[in-house]
Amino acid sequence: MRNATAIALWTAWAAWAQTANPVAGDPASVEVGRGIFRIYCSPCHGIRGEGGKGPSLLQGTLHTGGSDAELYQAIAAGIPGTEMPGFGGALTADGVWRVVAFLRSVNQPGTPFIPGDxxxxxxxxxxxxxxxxxxxxxxxxxxxxxxxxxxxxxxxxxxxxxxxxxxxxxxAAGFATVSVVTRDGRRIVGIERGRDNFSVRLLDAQEQYHSFLKEDVQSIQPETRSLMxxxxxxxxxxxxxxxxxxxxxxxxxxxxx
Ligand code: HEC
Ligand code: HEC
CATH class of the missing domain: 1.10.760.10 (Cytochrome c-like domain)
Structure with a gap:
């Protein structure tokens, strides 16, 4: 048991410390990487990496940095403070490297053309x-x-x-609109900024906070429209x-x- 843990740790460290992708350019690994990408990444990055809610990974410099090791790091650990989650738990080190190999096979470096001033x-x-x-x-x-x-x-x-x-x-995540109707019939629409068992907090478009005790509230309804x-x-x-x-x-x- 202890041994298994030690080996797992060592493997993780070895993958971490490795700077070159062990499966770089290997066609079979690229295909496996493509399959993993479809399952885990396509919801945000598009089925071919063309982008959707998340950025395109096809064109331009991958901002994470030039090296395979940095890409590995971004995929395994995520990008802190952004919506990019880490996959170190869901994927093995091998799996992450295969995804890196896939991304390299489809990415065309260079700056994409953006019209406009x-x-x-x-x-x-x-x-x-x-x-x-x-x-x-x-x-x-x-x-x-x-x-x-x-x-x-x-x-x-x-x-x-x-x-x-x-x-x-x-x-956008964290900016869901809700409307609160109070027991005395007032209706306030805003962005939900916290809710617990006893209270709910809203920020309205005038950047005013409203705090309600649940007992004073008739209903709390999610709204599908954006306040933008x-x-x-x-x-x-x-x-x-x-x-x-x-x-x-x-x-x-x-x-x-
Ligand atoms: C929940 C949505 C989501 C999922 C799922 C997701 N990503 Fe991301 N990813 C993002 C977002 C958003 C960013 C941009 C983060 C930022 O820089 O602000 C990003 C950034 C990245 C970047 C950095 C892009 C750059 O220009 O350097 C890479 C590489 C990446 N993702 C790869 C992956 C891979 C591979 C997977 C699947 C294993 C994956 N992502 C799954 C949302 C997601
Ligand atoms: C009255 C306030 C308000 C104004 C004015 C406003 N926005 Fe927004 N915007 C929001 C809110 C609230 C959200 C989050 C809800 C959503 O995603 O629809 C948002 C979301 C966004 C997003 C998506 C952000 C993300 O993380 O996905 C972009 C991009 C954006 N706005 C750009 C703009 C631009 C450009 C303008 C001016 C042309 C503008 N907004 C004017 C309130 C506003």
């Missing part, structure tokens, strides 16, 4: 768009919506476009491209690193 997009973000009222970038902006300092890494262009035109379609307004038809096609170019350029380091 980043500087103009930044201006729109803080002026016409009013995005900064609800979103923080770096140290500036509001706190009602998710911080966007890293959004260019976390989302594909397609998903960003959708977030702007159709925010209700896929509400839709910007469909607000921007010209060119303005939207500019805005997307700005968002794509927001690639701050992960908070946990």
């Amino acid at each position: 980043r500087v103009e997009g930044e201006r729109l973000f803080w002026t016409k768009g009013g995005c900064g009222q609800c979103h923080r970038v770096g140290t500036r902006g509001g706190r009602f919506g998710p911080e966007l300092s890293r959004i260019g890494r976390a989302r594909t262009l397609q998903h960003l476009r959708e977030s702007i035109e159709n925010p209700g379609r896929d509400v 307004p839709s910007y469909r038809n607000v921007f010209t096609a060119k303005e939207l491209d500019d805005l997307l170019a700005y968002l794509a350029s927001l690639t701050a380091a992960a908070p946990g690193r």
